[in-house]
Amino acid sequence: MGDHHHGPAKGISRWLFTTNHKDIGTMYLWFSFAMFLLGGFFAMVIRAELFQPGMQLIEPGFFNQMTTLHGLIMVFGAIMPSFVGLANWLIPMMIGAPDMALPRMNNWSFWILPPAFLMLASTLFMEGGAPAFGWTFYAPLSTTYAAPSVTFFIFAIHILGVSSIMGSINIIATVMNMRAPGMTYMKMPLFVWTWLITAFLLVAVMPVLAGAVTMMLMDIHFGTSFFSAAGGGDPVLFQHIFWFFGHPEVYIIILPAFGVVSQIIPAFSRKPLFGYASMVYATASIAFLSFIVWAHHMYTVGMPVAGELFFMYATMLIAVPTGVKVFNWITTMWRGALSFETPMLFCIGFLVLFTLGGFTGLMLSIAPADFQYHDTYFVVAHFHYVMVAGAVFSMTAAIYYWLPKWCGRMYNESMGKTHFWISFIGFNITFFPQHFVGLAGMPRRIPDYALQFADFNMMSSIGAFIYGASQLLFLFNVIATIVAGKRVSEEKVWDGAEGLEWTVATPAPYHTFEEPPAVPRPAGTI
Amino acid sequence: MGRNFSAAALVLFAPLVGAENQINMSPGVTEIGVSIFELHMLIMWICVAIGVLVFGAMFYSIYAHRKSKGHQASQFHESTKVEVAWTVVPFLILIAMAFPATSTLLDVYDNDDSELDILITGYQWKWKYEYLDASGETVSFFSNLATSQEEIYNTREKGENYLLEVDEPLVIPTHTKVRFLITANDVIHSWWVPEIAVKRDAIPGFINEAWTRVPQEGIYRGQCTELCGAYHGFMPVEVHAVSRDEFDRWMAAKRGVAAAQNALAMQTLSVDELMDQGQRVYAAACLACHGAGGEGGVGKAIAGSPIVLGDIATHMAVVANGVPGSAMQAFGAQLSAVEMAAVLTYQRNAFGNNTGDVVQPGDVTGTKNG
Ligand code: HEM
Ligand SMILES: [Cu+2]
Numbered sequence: 001m002g003d004h005h006h007g008p009a010k011g012i013s014r015w016l017f018t019t020n021h022k023d024i025g026t027m028y029l030w031f032s033f034a035m036f037l038l039g040g041f042f043a044m045v046i047r048a049e050l051f052q053p054g055m056q057l058i059e060p061g062f063f064n065q066m067t068t069l070h071g072l073i074m075v076f077g078a079i080m081p082s083f084v085g086l087a088n089w090l091i092p093m094m095i096g097a098p099d100m101a102l103p104r105m106n107n108w109s110f111w112i113l114p115p116a117f118l119m120l121a122s123t124l125f126m127e128g129g130a131p132a133f134g135w136t137f138y139a140p141l142s143t144t145y146a147a148p149s150v151t152f153f154i155f156a157i158h159i160l161g162v163s164s165i166m167g168s169i170n171i172i173a174t175v176m177n178m179r180a181p182g183m184t185y186m187k188m189p190l191f192v193w194t195w196l197i198t199a200f201l202l203v204a205v206m207p208v209l210a211g212a213v214t215m216m217l218m219d220i221h222f223g224t225s226f227f228s229a230a231g232g233g234d235p236v237l238f239q240h241i242f243w244f245f246g247h248p249e250v251y252i253i254i255l256p257a258f259g260v261v262s263q264i265i266p267a268f269s270r271k272p273l274f275g276y277a278s279m280v281y282a283t284a285s286i287a288f289l290s291f292i293v294w295a296h297h298m299y300t301v302g303m304p305v306a307g308e309l310f311f312m313y314a315t316m317l318i319a320v321p322t323g324v325k326v327f328n329w330i331t332t333m334w335r336g337a338l339s340f341e342t343p344m345l346f347c348i349g350f351l352v353l354f355t356l357g358g359f360t361g362l363m364l365s366i367a368p369a370d371f372q373y374h375d376t377y378f379v380v381a382h383f384h385y386v387m388v389a390g391a392v393f394s395m396t397a398a399i400y401y402w403l404p405k406w407c408g409r410m411y412n413e414s415m416g417k418t419h420f421w422i423s424f425i426g427f428n429i430t431f432f433p434q435h436f437v438g439l440a441g442m443p444r445r446i447p448d449y450a451l452q453f454a455d456f457n458m459m460s461s462i463g464a465f466i467y468g469a470s471q472l473l474f475l476f477n478v479i480a481t482i483v484a485g486k487r488v489s490e491e492k493v494w495d496g497a498e499g500l501e502w503t504v505a506t507p508a509p510y511h512t513f514e515e516p517p518a519v520p521r522p523a524g525t526i
Numbered sequence: 527m528g529r530n531f532s533a534a535a536l537v538l539f540a541p542l543v544g545a546e547n548q549i550n551m552s553p554g555v556t557e558i559g560v561s562i563f564e565l566h567m568l569i570m571w572i573c574v575a576i577g578v579l580v581f582g583a584m585f586y587s588i589y590a591h592r593k594s595k596g597h598q599a600s601q602f603h604e605s606t607k608v609e610v611a612w613t614v615v616p617f618l619i620l621i622a623m624a625f626p627a628t629s630t631l632l633d634v635y636d637n638d639d640s641e642l643d644i645l646i647t648g649y650q651w652k653w654k655y656e657y658l659d660a661s662g663e664t665v666s667f668f669s670n671l672a673t674s675q676e677e678i679y680n681t682r683e684k685g686e687n688y689l690l691e692v693d694e695p696l697v698i699p700t701h702t703k704v705r706f707l708i709t710a711n712d713v714i715h716s717w718w719v720p721e722i723a724v725k726r727d728a729i730p731g732f733i734n735e736a737w738t739r740v741p742q743e744g745i746y747r748g749q750c751t752e753l754c755g756a757y758h759g760f761m762p763v764e765v766h767a768v769s770r771d772e773f774d775r776w777m778a779a780k781r782g783v784a785a786a787q788n789a790l791a792m793q794t795l796s797v798d799e800l801m802d803q804g805q806r807v808y809a810a811a812c813l814a815c816h817g818a819g820g821e822g823g824v825g826k827a828i829a830g831s832p833i834v835l836g837d838i839a840t841h842m843a844v845v846a847n848g849v850p851g852s853a854m855q856a857f858g859a860q861l862s863a864v865e866m867a868a869v870l871t872y873q874r875n876a877f878g879n880n881t882g883d884v885v886q887p888g889d890v891t892g893t894k895n896g
């Protein structure tokens with residue numbers, strides 16, 4: 001026990017048995033980056049096939065396996081674990097706690113992930129191939145008509161659900177119990193707030209997802225007919241259950257990203273966050289609304305018109321708190337003293353592109369118009385604007401922003417800026433034209449398309465290769481920083497940064513806040 | 527040489543030259559299509575206006591409030607008035623948007639008083655159209671992708687309507703309220719024709735309704751928009767809207783063909799007739815998987831197959847009911863008794879399978895009219 005206070009164990013056992021929130025955060029981040037590259041590789045395969053009309057490289061069945069695995073891995077393997085990693089690193093440091101409340105469970109919630117994804121990826125080599133029913137896995141395509149590998153898919157979903165629930169319970173327990181004296185709820189940094197709310201969403205909806213896949217399992221192997229009309233069930237029931245999970249899920253992805261942006265924009269504006277309290281209330285109301293809008297993904301399934309109207313009005317309402325957030329961020333920048341280091345560039349990229357995604361979201365919420373948009377590339381464009389330019393850009397900003405604190409070395413700024421510009425341009429070349437082809441009538445999830453969509457698809461593919469390549473530059477920059485970056489030692493790496501994590505030494509010691517800190521009253525909180 | 531070169535260039539760049547790049551939704555030809563289009567444009571312009579304000583403020587701030595210009599940060603961080611305003615104003619804008627949206631939606635749902643009912647059934651990977659008629663004389667047919675494998679696999683130049691053409695289109699009369707009853711036989715599909723603004727999911731075991739009234743003759747093309755398996759990208763929709771007269775003529779001709787088939791079903795056909803028709807059915811429905819010479823491919827070989835050489839009843843059962851869990855579908859509901867008899871006879875006598883067996887329409891059970 002004696003060396004407990006001095007530092008980590010040596011060798012592989014440090015990582016296998018660690019209960020340290022920083023180690024576990026690091027592992028989550030590397031794992032999610034690996035998944036990001038794998039899911040990205042699948043995306044490159046998809047875009048290569050779609051480069052021209054006609055089938056060139058892969059078969060239609062395999063194309064569907066690629067889109068399915070791409071979606072599943074990006075959502076469950078890349079974006080979600082990356083924010084859990086960030087939470088692990090930052091929440092204890094932001095609230096002045098020595099570690100997470102449940103450190104052993106923390107170790108488990110990470111270590112069950114790699115086997116789950118290994119199993120999911122291994123379905124590619126199974127008879128009948130990997131799951132090919134889309135990341136939304138609608139029954140009966142995913143039950144009666146699925147390849148045998150679907151059973152492994154179900155098992156993988158269960159495991160990562162368990163991991164998410166454990167992670168969330170840990171975050172809730174930490175935030176509720178481990179805040180330093182004086183760190184009241186309304187003094188918590190927004191990143192902590194958004195994660196607290198996200199964790200409640202996760203605990204509420206992951207069991208619903210588990211229920212959905214369990215019902216699939218029963219239909220496939222035990223002769224039930226939850227989702228089969230022939231046996232008295234209903235395929236649309238699956239969609240209701242899935243989207244009751246699925247819509248909150250998209251906010252699970254974006255709320256922590258909102259939190260990150262709310263930390264970084266004030267730092268580089270050198271001005272407190274505008275409307276802290278309204279940010280908290282907006283987050284909470286988005287979370288609440290996210291439970292009552294799910295059927296906006298199902299406008300074309302033939303719901304009664306009263307149902308359509310209800311879901312349309314509720315969905316339109318979400319634009320209000322989302323708008324409040326955007327207005328608050330921009331007012332934070334207003335009359336600040338702005339500077340444009342890489343994290344700030346990614347946040348501004350986030351602001352512009354996420355807002356565009358919000359606009360298309362508002363358009364999609366209009367049920368009669370959605371009859372024309374639904375399941376076309378317009379939807380693909382919408383959700384990539386919110387998920388890539390939203391969640392992934394903010395995650396990238398977070399890495400650049402906190403990396404110097406984590407490893408005591410500064411990244412290469414001009415490489416970072418180059419990464420931003422290539423990403424920003426590549427992203428827009430990829431996804432902007434998808435609005436056009438979607439409106440012009442190109443359905444999503446097709447391996448081949450009519451000739452009038454050819455030009456924009458080629459453009460999209462070129463953009464995708466550019467965006468993909470820029471991530472390798474990011475990887476290089478991060479590794480170069482950790483190995484040989486210029487050393488920094490001041491506690492406040494950024495002059496405008498606020499918060500307890502900037503009061504500890506740089507690089508952050510293995511153990512922080514073993515004694516609770518005195519909590520300053522950050523400007524802008526009430 | 528010059529000609530050849532420009533021809534080659536034309537093939538290479540056909541997608542670039544040939545296509546005009548549509549970037550917006552098409553209002554299409556129907557009233558509902560137009561009102562959806564107007565809604566779409568209205569909301570888009572509202573978004574553009576908000577965007578100009580928001581991004582305008584942001585870019586101004588980025589330009590004017592830079593640290594590098596020596597701008598000093600002010601420290602204000604809340605203002606109840608402003609915050610209430612930008613909660614309430616968007617809310618009012620949304621309420622304004624809700625009115626036209628609601629009325630268009632109610633129109634979409636107004637399925638009453640149709641003059642013609644058509645049952646649309648999605649199959650992996652084709653559509654079946656049935657004209658429901660009170661007299662019980664239902665006309666029905668399948669509509670398959672007509673684009674050739676050579677075009678898809680790039681060994682032949684792609685035609686103008688690549689992937690959007692079918693062997694037998696849906697024919698509807700203009701100026702008539704047509705109601706579609708939409709369902710599916712296997713997985714969920716979705717029937718979409720952008721130009722007439724109809725998209726509705728086809729769900730096995732349930733029937734959805736949609737309707738249209740097309741004022742203008744023409745050919746309207748669409749696709750399946752719900753992932754339905756490997757060939758989801760290859761099940762287009764083609765609708766021909768024709769004048770009432772032409773529609774009636776077409777309908778009469780269809781009825782005539784159906785009646786002739788029914789009459790055939792009562793008769794004993796000659797081996798040649800059966801082989802002849804069987805070859806046609808085989809080429810249209812089986813060849814893609816079982817090969818031109820019965821050598822197999824996606825499907826098992828027909829040449830020398832123990833099932834084909836064996837008992838007729840088993841052979842018929844396989845074709846009528848399919849092989850669950852494989853690509854071999856149930857053809858019972860898709861083939862008439864004559865077609866079934868013909869394709870069975872053909873398989874049992876072609877590809878060196880010379881069994882000498884003849885299956886007559888009267889022997890057929892388990893098909894849609896046998
Ligand atoms: C202003 C807020 C938003 C509104 C009003 C909105 C609305 C919608 C609507 C109506 C759809 C269904 C479209 C269709 O399938 O026809 C949709 C799809 C989608 N949205 Fe949003 N959205 C918003 C923000 C977000 C955010 C923040 C995310 C995630 C970070 C997100 C992720 C998605 C995804 C992944 C889909 C497609 C799911 C699929 O079918 O595969 N959206 N959105
Ligand atoms: Cu949603």
Ligand SMILES: [Cu+2]
Binds near residue numbers: 754758
């Ligand atoms: Cu389909």
